[in-house]
Amino acid sequence: MKPTQSRQKSYADNKRKPLEFKIEDYVFLKISPTKGVKRFGKTGKLSPRCIRPFEILEHVGIMVYQLALLLNRSNVHPIFHVSMLRKYVHDPSHVIHYDDVQLQNGPTYEEQLVAILNR
Template identity: 40%
Template sequence: MQNINQQNNTPSGKLSTKLQSVQQVVKEELELAIKRFKKYADRNREIPPDFQPGDKLWLASKNIKIKRTTKKLSERWLGPFEVLKKIVRHAYHLKLPQQWKSVHPVFHVSLLEPMKQSTIPNRHQLPPPPVIVEEQEEWEFAQVLDSKLKRGT
């Protein structure tokens, strides 16, 4: 049908030819724009790190409720936690403590940071802070030594 319209010198044949050429130009410009956007967007993108099962990772605390008097003083990183498996390129399944049963164990790679081994001898890892589980604060502790409230905080 295109050949019939192009062979005709009728107004409809000329219009069809013109529309096809305009469509081709628009398609080429759109492809160039997509390539240009991709080039500028990829400048700020990083390849996600590839963690293996058994690796120890720190977990960002920004989406996990931690009971603290001030957000400024709360821990920014929780853990370290062990990677159980890689779900997809950007998500990992972590081994969380039993007290965190209401926290979903799959996290995006942007919330994870690899644990670096300490070069300081005899340094021990502190336990994770309390987490709100089913609207209650959960701790693992041996005994409470002392507590104090000052000025209502």
């Protein structure tokens, strides 16, 4: 039994990478949808798997980090295991600029042609 376990462990370890984060890095928080528990908004099939990037405040233990949660998340403990975190890589395409959107008064709108795909 022991040789089989060690062989399976070697196969599994090839795919694993040790996750380490630095203080002031940003990470996504993975929300595990548990049945009947609703802490981060909607639950269900189409709910998001990870939520907004949070800043790491402190490295508490070997694999435990403290995050800077929002004040309205006061019912959630701010310390999470590394398995609940995903590294956030800043990409300018993730940022939506609201200055480009022009609002008009009234319920009317004007359609604008973006591209002709076929004739």
